[in-house]
Amino acid sequence: MRGPVPDAAPLAPRTRLWPGLCAVYRAQLSRAKVARIPLLFVATFQSIGIMILMRGVVATGSDAARAVVSGSSVLVVAFVALNLLAQYFGQLRASGGLDHYATLPVPAASVVLGAAAAYASFTLPGTVVTAAVGCVLFHLPLGGLWVLGAVVPLAGAALSGLGAALGLLAPRQELATLFGQLGMSAALLLGVLPAGHLPGVVGFARDALPSTYGVEAFARTFGGSPDWAAVLGDLSVCAAVGVVSLAVATWAYRRAAYR
Amino acid sequence: MSKGTESAAIWTVRGLVKHYPAGRTRLRRRSADAPGAAPVRANDGIDLDVRRGEIFGLLGPNGAGKSTLVRQLTGLLRPDAGSITLLGHDLVAHPERAARLIGYLGQESTALDELTVALAAETTGRLRGLAPGTARAERDAVLDELGLTDIAQRPLKRLSGGQRRLACFAAALVGERPVLVLDEPTTGMDPVARRAVWAAVDRRRAERGTTVLLVTHNVIEAETVLDRVAVIDRGKVIACDTPAGLKAMVDGEVRLDLVWRDEPPLELPEITALREQAETAGRRWTLRLPQDRARAVVASVTAGEAFAALDDFTLATPSLEDVYLALGGSQKGLVKA
Numbered sequence: 001m002r003g004p005v006p007d008a009a010p011l012a013p014r015t016r017l018w019p020g021l022c023a024v025y026r027a028q029l030s031r032a033k034v035a036r037i038p039l040l041f042v043a044t045f046q047s048i049g050i051m052i053l054m055r056g057v058v059a060t061g062s063d064a065a066r067a068v069v070s071g072s073s074v075l076v077v078a079f080v081a082l083n084l085l086a087q088y089f090g091q092l093r094a095s096g097g098l099d100h101y102a103t104l105p106v107p108a109a110s111v112v113l114g115a116a117a118a119y120a121s122f123t124l125p126g127t128v129v130t131a132a133v134g135c136v137l138f139h140l141p142l143g144g145l146w147v148l149g150a151v152v153p154l155a156g157a158a159l160s161g162l163g164a165a166l167g168l169l170a171p172r173q174e175l176a177t178l179f180g181q182l183g184m185s186a187a188l189l190l191g192v193l194p195a196g197h198l199p200g201v202v203g204f205a206r207d208a209l210p211s212t213y214g215v216e217a218f219a220r221t222f223g224g225s226p227d228w229a230a231v232l233g234d235l236s237v238c239a240a241v242g243v244v245s246l247a248v249a250t251w252a253y254r255r256a257a258y259r
Numbered sequence: 260m261s262k263g264t265e266s267a268a269i270w271t272v273r274g275l276v277k278h279y280p281a282g283r284t285r286l287r288r289r290s291a292d293a294p295g296a297a298p299v300r301a302n303d304g305i306d307l308d309v310r311r312g313e314i315f316g317l318l319g320p321n322g323a324g325k326s327t328l329v330r331q332l333t334g335l336l337r338p339d340a341g342s343i344t345l346l347g348h349d350l351v352a353h354p355e356r357a358a359r360l361i362g363y364l365g366q367e368s369t370a371l372d373e374l375t376v377a378l379a380a381e382t383t384g385r386l387r388g389l390a391p392g393t394a395r396a397e398r399d400a401v402l403d404e405l406g407l408t409d410i411a412q413r414p415l416k417r418l419s420g421g422q423r424r425l426a427c428f429a430a431a432l433v434g435e436r437p438v439l440v441l442d443e444p445t446t447g448m449d450p451v452a453r454r455a456v457w458a459a460v461d462r463r464r465a466e467r468g469t470t471v472l473l474v475t476h477n478v479i480e481a482e483t484v485l486d487r488v489a490v491i492d493r494g495k496v497i498a499c500d501t502p503a504g505l506k507a508m509v510d511g512e513v514r515l516d517l518v519w520r521d522e523p524p525l526e527l528p529e530i531t532a533l534r535e536q537a538e539t540a541g542r543r544w545t546l547r548l549p550q551d552r553a554r555a556v557v558a559s560v561t562a563g564e565a566f567a568a569l570d571d572f573t574l575a576t577p578s579l580e581d582v583y584l585a586l587g588g589s590q591k592g593l594v595k596a
Contacts, residue, residue: 009360011359022385023385105387105388
């Protein structure tokens with residue numbers, strides 16, 4: 001006999017989106033404290049190292065200097081939010097760790113957004129340190145650093161959404177790692193080098209990369225009178241990519257967790 | 260459970276079938292035309308009835324299809340055919356309801372490994388829909404019950420395998436559910452931790468009528484804690500009864516283990532004859548024999564030359580492993596510990 005049974009047992013409540021997201025965020029952040037601090041150091045030192053290298057070829061205070069500092073700062077976000085998050089979800093999926101979340105009544109979006117938000121916010125200190133060191137190195141004003149308060153969450157949303165989607169869609173864990181690394185390398189090569197020095201085709205690739213808009217938004221604010229409309233435009237692109245990529249990541253999570 | 264007052268099934272499974280494509284990775288494309296490319300039947304027409312308040316076991320070696328079955332029972336995997344009804348809810352049509360009825364302890368702890376024991380339990384409770392205060396209170400109660408309070412602030416990955424398993428079990432208990440699904444819950448645990456697990460299960464069963472589905476390949480555990488057990492082999496249920504009922508199926512047989520000092524004395528014709536029937540593991544021979552035949556074998560190996568070559572022997576009543584083998588189980592993979 002099939003169909004609904006009149007005396008079916010009551011179901012425990014579903015976890016709502018926001019409390020679920022907060023619980024995942026808090027857990028991920030504590031996890032990041034234990035496991036990710038050494039990697040954050042690596043990310044920061046990598047960016048500072050790149051700036052020191054570029055210091056030899058780029059004139060201080062120039063447009064190119066702004067591009068280098070801005071690109072190196074956003075690279076920290078790409079390293080953690082894109083590369084490490086892709087690896088994390090790839091590993092979670094391969095090891096069967098997704099079952100833990102999938103057998104709890106929590107919305108997929110809570111898990112994906114909570115993890116993405118934790119990884120993105122974890123990049124903030126590294127980004128600020130990198131940007132501050134860069135400003136000193138290249139004689140740029142430190143006053144515009146507050147804009148990182150908008151750049152990091154929005155570029156973070158775009159890149160962590162991309163990272164989560166890559167990690168969850170990659171058919172194998174090694175591929176998730178590879179995609180994450182490639183994404184970060186692209187952010188490095190296309191973000192740090194000043195756009196004017198890139199050949200045409202590479203310029204298109206640069207425009208296609210969401211981190212570019214975070215880099216541009218930040219770079220614009222170093223000037224004396226920034227074009228705020230353009231900054232807002234760049235940040236809107238980040239936000240839009242963030243919405244789309246996080247939606248894709250949420251779909252990918254459901255696909256990976258329930259087969 | 261007393262006979263005659265058996266409660267009705269709360270979890271019924273009928274005709275459950277799940278295939279996996281042969282060679283699920285790139286091999287599939289390469290070997291698509293190969294004759295051996297038929298899909299693998301991981302579950303092949305499984306029927307089960309689990310009753311309220313019982314500890315029901317799924318026993319079988321690794322690869323028997325237990326995990327595939329559990330993934331379908333918990334809503335993680337969609338069956339190709341068949342029905343699953345839990346507490347009046349159709350889990351094939353509504354797999355998402357499983358999470359609102361079942362507390363699940365899987366085999367993997369990777370989602371919790373980097374959290375502290377306390378945070379793992381609290382977060383799991385929050386994600387099971389508990390309010391923050393309730394989650395904290397339940398966390399404290401469960402950690403105390405399982406003796407984990409002293410290590411509550413340590414990350415799971417820094418714990419021993421058994422402690423980590425116990426911490427995951429704690430997380431599975433925060434946020435009460437009428438049904439618990441425990442997949443190899445005591446792997447790697449010392450006897451103290453095992454006792455804590457079974458005491459916690461018994462308490463929930465006595466106080467709240469909790470039903471437990473236990474997946475195990477440990478024969479001793481199955482015999483001691485289960486009310487009823489389904490023996491799974493090659494994707495099918497080959498028997499389902501109480502452990503005592505199953506053992507009665509091979510009542511006439513006993514198991515004889517012979518351990519030789521060095522080489523078995525194969526020059527003796529009676530030993531050569533035994534070798535045919537023995538399952539050998541190093542110097543140990545295991546024989547499953549009718550009682551009178553076993554007595555005769557013991558008499559012959561404990562006399563003369565054979566006895567000189569013998570290091571040890573044991574005669575035992577049948578275990579669930581013997582039942583499994585007698586039912587045509589595909590050997591190996593069951594654990595006696």
